[in-house]
Amino acid sequence: MRTAPSRPRATRRSRCPRRRFRCSRCATWPCTTCCSLPTTRTASPPTGTASATATATVPCPTPTSCSSTGRLRRASVTSEEDDVTTPVTTLPPGPRLPAALQTYLLWRHPERFLNHCRQRYGSLFTLRAYPYGVRVDITEPADIRAVFKGDPKVFHAGEGIAAALGPMLGDHSLLRLDEEEHHRQRRPMMRPFRGETMRSHHDEIVAVVRDNMRRWPIDRPFALHPRIREITIDVIIRSVLGSQDPTRQAELRRILAEVLEMGVAEMLGWRWPVLGLYGPWRRHRRMFARLEELLHEEVRAHRRDQSADRPDVLSVLLRTSGDELTDAMIRDHLVTLLIAGYETTSTALAWTFECVVNTAGLTRTLTERVDAGDEEYVEAVVRESLRIRPIFYEVSPRRLTAPVVIGGYRLPAGTMVTPSIGMVHRSAEHYPEPDDFRPERWLGKGQQPPWFPFGGGTRRCLGADFALYEMRLTLATVMAAGELRPAPGPRDKPRPRHVVIVPSRGARVCYRPRDRAAE
Numbered sequence: 001m002r003t004a005p006s007r008p009r010a011t012r013r014s015r016c017p018r019r020r021f022r023c024s025r026c027a028t029w030p031c032t033t034c035c036s037l038p039t040t041r042t043a044s045p046p047t048g049t050a051s052a053t054a055t056a057t058v059p060c061p062t063p064t065s066c067s068s069t070g071r072l073r074r075a076s077v078t079s080e081e082d083d084v085t086t087p088v089t090t091l092p093p094g095p096r097l098p099a100a101l102q103t104y105l106l107w108r109h110p111e112r113f114l115n116h117c118r119q120r121y122g123s124l125f126t127l128r129a130y131p132y133g134v135r136v137d138i139t140e141p142a143d144i145r146a147v148f149k150g151d152p153k154v155f156h157a158g159e160g161i162a163a164a165l166g167p168m169l170g171d172h173s174l175l176r177l178d179e180e181e182h183h184r185q186r187r188p189m190m191r192p193f194r195g196e197t198m199r200s201h202h203d204e205i206v207a208v209v210r211d212n213m214r215r216w217p218i219d220r221p222f223a224l225h226p227r228i229r230e231i232t233i234d235v236i237i238r239s240v241l242g243s244q245d246p247t248r249q250a251e252l253r254r255i256l257a258e259v260l261e262m263g264v265a266e267m268l269g270w271r272w273p274v275l276g277l278y279g280p281w282r283r284h285r286r287m288f289a290r291l292e293e294l295l296h297e298e299v300r301a302h303r304r305d306q307s308a309d310r311p312d313v314l315s316v317l318l319r320t321s322g323d324e325l326t327d328a329m330i331r332d333h334l335v336t337l338l339i340a341g342y343e344t345t346s347t348a349l350a351w352t353f354e355c356v357v358n359t360a361g362l363t364r365t366l367t368e369r370v371d372a373g374d375e376e377y378v379e380a381v382v383r384e385s386l387r388i389r390p391i392f393y394e395v396s397p398r399r400l401t402a403p404v405v406i407g408g409y410r411l412p413a414g415t416m417v418t419p420s421i422g423m424v425h426r427s428a429e430h431y432p433e434p435d436d437f438r439p440e441r442w443l444g445k446g447q448q449p450p451w452f453p454f455g456g457g458t459r460r461c462l463g464a465d466f467a468l469y470e471m472r473l474t475l476a477t478v479m480a481a482g483e484l485r486p487a488p489g490p491r492d493k494p495r496p497r498h499v500v501i502v503p504s505r506g507a508r509v510c511y512r513p514r515d516r517a518a519e
C-alpha cells in the first residue's frame with residue numbers, strides 16, 4: 001500500500017522546473033535543460049513502481065552520465081498521486097512558427113519537418129496545423145502502442161474525420177464513429193475480411209492483374225501508378241461490391257476513378273457544403289450522387305440474388321448480418337470501404353514496385369523466389385515497402401476525452417494526439433540502415449521491430465489482411481509474367497497528395513513480358 005510521505009518543500013522547489021528526461025535503460029534522471037543549477041530532485045523508481053517512490057534526494061546527473069546507451073527518453077509516469085513524479089498538465093514544447101507555416105511544412109515536407117521537431121524537442125512535441133489545430137505528435141513505439149491500446153472512451157479517433165468528411169461517409173461509417181457505436185458497427189464488418197473468405201478472391205485478383213498487364217506498353221517507360229489504380233478499382237468492384245452486371249461495372253469503373261481520386265479541393269467541399277453549389281464541387285457532388293445510386297442498385301441486385309454463396313464483401317455482409325444492417329448503414333459501410341481501400345492499396349503497391357525496381361539485384365531475386373513459390377519472401381518485400389514508404393506518415397489523431405499521461409506529459413482533455421508512424425519506420429534505433437530496402441529483415445521467426453502501417457488497437461485497419469493479400473498476389477503475378485526495369489530519370493520522391501504520400505513521378509518503369517525477355 002502506498003504511504004504518502006510528506007515531502008520537504010525544498011525538494012519540490014529544486015525539482016527540474018522544465019523538461020524531465022530519464023534514460024530508458026539505466027533509469028537515471030538526467031536533466032537536460034538546467035543541469036547548470038545545483039539541482040536536487042526526488043529519486044524516482046522505474047516505470048510501473050510509482051507507489052514505491054523514495055524520498056531521498058539525489059543530485060541531478062548530467063545527460064552524459066548515462067553510460068549504457070547515451071539515449072535519453074522522457075519517462076512515462078502514470079501515477080497522479082505523487083506530485084513530484086506526476087507532471088503538471090501541460091503540452092510538450094514545439095516549434096513557434098505560425099500555424100499556416102506549420103501546416104505547409106507538415107503537408108509538403110512531413111518527413112523532414114517531423115524529423116526536425118523530434119531532434120529539436122524530443123519524442124513528443126506540439127504542433128499547430130490545419131485542420132486539427134493544436135496537436136501533440138508522438139514518435140516512440142511504446143507511446144504509440146499505448147495510444148492504440150488506450151481506452152476507446154478516452155481516445156476518440158472518429159471526431160477529426162467526422163468534421164472533415166462526415167457528410168460523405170455517412171452517420172454509420174466506422175471512420176467517424178467512436179466508443180460503443182464504433183464497436184457495434186465494426187463487428188459485422190469484420191466477417192467478410194476473414195482468412196478463407198479473402199483467399200477465395202485469388203482467381204479474380206490474378207485475372208484482373210493479367211488483364212490489365214495486356215495493355216502495358218512494352219519496352220517503353222510508363223507510369224505504373226495509374227495502371228495499379230485501374231487494377232485496384234477492378235478488384236474493389238469484384239471483391240468488395242461483387243458486381244456482376246457488365247454495364248454497371250463499366251459505369252462504376254468510370255465514376256469510382258473520378259470520385260475516389262478527389263483532391264484536397266474536393267475534400268474541402270465536404271467540410272463546407274455550400275461549396276457544393278459551385279464549379280468543380282458541384283460536379284463532384286453530382287458524380288458522388290450517381291455513385292450512391294449505383295451502390296443502391298448493387299445492394300438491390302444482391303438482395304434479389306441471395307442464393308449463390310458469393311464471397312464478395314457485400315454478399316457476406318448481407319448474408320451474415322440479416323436485418324442487423326439497414327440500407328443506410330450498408331451505403332455508409334460501402335462508401336467507407338471504397339474510400340479507405342482504394343487510394344491506400346494502389347499507392348502502397350505503386351511504392352512496392354518502385355522500391356523493387358530501384359533496389360539493385362532485387363528484381364532478379366524476387367523473380368526467382370516467386371518462381372520457387374516462396375510466399376514468405378514476397379510478403380517480406382511488401383512489409384519492407386510499407387515500412388520504408390508508409391503511405392501515411394501519421395494515422396488519424398485521437399482526441400482525448402480525459403487527461404492522459406503520455407511520455408511524461410500529462411496532456412489535458414481535448415488534446416489531439418497524433419501517432420507518427422513514419423518516424424518509427426525510419427528510426428535507426430529499430431531498423432539498422434533504415435534507408436536501405438532490405439526484405440531480409442522480415443525473414444525468420446525472430447522478434448519483429450515496431451511496424452504500424454495499418455495503425456493498431458480497436459481501430460486497426462479493417463482491410464489490412466485483404467490489402468496485404470492483394471499486394472502479395474499482384475506483386476507475384478506481375479513478377480511471374482514479365483521483367484520490370486527502372487525508367488530512365490531520377491527516382492520518385494514521396495509527394496503528399498491529400499492524405500496519402502504518393503510516388504512523385506507515378507512510379508515509372510519499363511516492362512517486357514517474359515516470353516519476349518529472352519529475345
Ligand code: HEM
Nearest residue numbers: 174340341344345348395396454455456459461462463467
Ligand atoms: C495498403 C493498404 C492500406 C493501408 C496502408 C491502410 C491503412 C489504414 C490505417 C493507418 C487506418 C487507421 C488505423 C488507426 O487509426 O489506427 C485504416 C483504417 C481503416 N481501413 Fe485501411 N489501409 C489499407 C487498405 C485498406 C483496405 C483494402 C480496406 C478495405 C477494403 C481498408 C479499410 C479500412 C477501414 C474500414 C478502416 C477504419 C477502421 C476503424 O476505424 O475501425 N483499408 N487503414
